[in-house]
Amino acid sequence: MWGAGCDRYAVLIICDVDDLEFKTRRRAVRLLMGLLPTCWHECGLIRPADILLGLDTRSLYAAGCRVQDLKKIKTNSIIWPEGRRFAFSVFDDTDGTTMQNGPPVYEFLSDLGFRITKSVWPIQVKTGRPSMGGTTCADPAYAGWVNRLQEQGFEIGLHSVTDTTASREEWLAGLDKFYELFGHYPMIHANHTGCRDSIYWGDQRVSGVRRCAYNLLTKFRNRDFQGHLPGTVGYWGDLCARHIKYVRNFVYADINTLSECPYMPYHDPDRPFVRSWFASSEGPSVEAFNRTLSEINQERLEIEGGACIMYTHFANGFYENGKLNSRFVSLMHRLSSRPGWFVPVSTLLDYLEAYRGHRYVITTSERRRLERRWLMHKIRLGGTT
């Protein structure tokens, strides 16, 4: 029976095409997923992995499917290493992380085989009010724990040099401290909220008429970031260009980050101090993270052969009252059982760049598209920070 409440295996009995190559099967799955009612996807009746058993177009016609109903499923043509079907990583902004709430999350991820990117604040400064709170690497126990994470294969990235606005001198000291602690300079960075030394941040994230729209929407409050402005107190653009390879900018709702930003990692000639930018998928809190990583979204990421880089704060609700969030646990268990490539963000971005064979330089129209989609997403979400 075909319809709400039916058995999901109803879609599998049409024909058997076990001998088809994976690519052909994937095309068939795309076709089928486009034909099936959205409610089936949402209620979890459809498991594309099951559909991968195979269907062909003739059988779909025979079953009464109408091709005009086909919805376009976005696909990427990346072939992932080790025969993996998709890639997944996380950049964890360190806000609020302590020795109480951090280790349980990372032990869980490590046990499941995930190796992601944890960011740090290498130094603690006396001036300025922390915009969020959380432990810095000035705490020896915390620095020791982060170092052990690196030994296990986690990437350690930068989330600014400290938890508040830093001066150029503090940037110099912070980068040196990072080197001293981890044996190398950070390869990857994401700006921390409210820091005036953020690089190409606030209204500088967007260009042209979209900058005007952004300023109107934020009531002109998100201007005057200094990281890229030589001569200002917060200038560190030259250090960014010298030491850091990847910086995060746009965050989108779609689990398939690569489908939203197929150019990543990309260089933007209008923002020369950043070698390459990357995008991410929305998940700042445990609720948002779980929403993006829902079962059906995981299935779609796999079908599309995509790449997901989650933006999150693992200190924001993932571990509370002595236990991990149960929905998070179940979603990550499910994800870990799928044929994904679970590597740190820089490893994933390095692979994409090597796959392409060169550093991608984004065009004005491609950038316009990214900016427009990001602004629309932020407006829908109710914020533009």
Ligand SMILES: [Zn+2]
């Ligand atoms: Zn932050």
